[in-house]
Amino acid sequence: MGSIKDYFSSLGSGVASLIKGMQVTGKEFVTPKITERYPENRDNMNISQRFRAVLELKYDQDGNHRCIACGTCERNCPNGTISIESKMVETWDGKKKKKLDKYIYDLGSCTFCQLCVTTCPTDALDFSNDFEQAVFSRAKLVKQLNYLPEKPEPEPTPEQRAKLEAEKAAKAAAAKAAAAGPAVELDEKALKAIEAAAGDPEKQAKLRAAFEKAARLKAEKAAAAKAAAAAPAVELDDKARKALEAAAGDPEKQAKIRAALEKAARLKAEKAAANNDTENKN
Structure with missing residues (x-):
């Protein structure tokens, strides 16, 4: 009895599954077709604008592109697809x-990752959906993407020309004034270099x-x-004088030591004077 029940149960499940499958198949009979009849309908094909077929350099109506040859796209390309040659003008x-x-641009090694397009600082690149590249x-x-001749x-x-001439005249006058004569005495080595x-x-x-x-x-x-070494502003002790004598061969170092010692002596004297004033008041 149980086997008969299981038989009809599985039969019902199979029929339900068959009906569900037929529903899916029947739905596809009335679904609009998206398959393109290429190449018969080449003139009116509907290709998604997001489709990436080949890299292009954007040109405006005047035939100018915005590429500044910075090399960002070349550095970011994972396959070395892009090679940029620049010149100085x-x-x-x-x-x-x-x-x-x-x-x-080497289309054969391009992975269409679009890193070149997204990292371009001047938005000079884009992918075309022209897939007929066989x-x-x-x-x-x-391919060489900059196919149009460069404009001068x-x-x-x-106004710009007048400004340029004024700047040139100002530079020439400054150079002439500087070359007129030295403001300070120069040594022989400096004069030879000039x-x-x-x-x-x-x-x-x-x-x-x-x-x-x-x-x-x-x-x-x-x-x-020289001014610092002329005479001490305050009286220095023996230890300070010995330190100055030790640096006698280096006037600059001696002047620095003297200034530091004088400052310390001055602070010490001021502190002592302040203490005396406090004691007198008390």
Whole structure:
């Protein structure tokens, strides 16, 4: 009796499972199809914008891209897919500027991780959903993304040109004033270094200013040491005098020791005077 009951129970479970499966299958008969009939419908295919097919350099309507050749994408690429070649150009104001020369991208080794796109500081890159990238040679998978010719640097406006000329004139005047004559007496070594840069007035002016500053600091330090060593401001004890005599070969060190000892003696005298005043009041 039990076996018959189990038989019909399992039969009912099987029929229920069959009906459930048929429901799923029947539902798919009326579900809209998402399979694309490629290549017949190539002109009106619906490809997701999120699909990553190939890396591209963004160009605006004027044919300019925003890549500054910083190399961030190249450093972050885990497969070494990107190789950037840059060059230095001179702008209208005489400054050096790095520009993109070649942006090489190897589609064959790209993992489409999008690290290059997300880390680009100027938002110059993006992935296209153009999936038709099949070729007969792996060499053709290596692409140069900056395919448009580079445009020349823009010419300066009249205001910018006038400002540049004024800055040049100011620099020339400063160099001429600095080269006119030394503010302090320079040694022979400094004068020879300045003469060696005679072909470059700007460099010569910088050297002269540096040597004059060093000579001025040296003179001020020597004057301070001489003034400190001239005579003690307060009376020093025998121990302090012996310390000064021990540093007789180094005037600068001697001046520092004298200043420290005089300060200590002065503080000691002030403290003693304060104690005397307190005792007198009491």
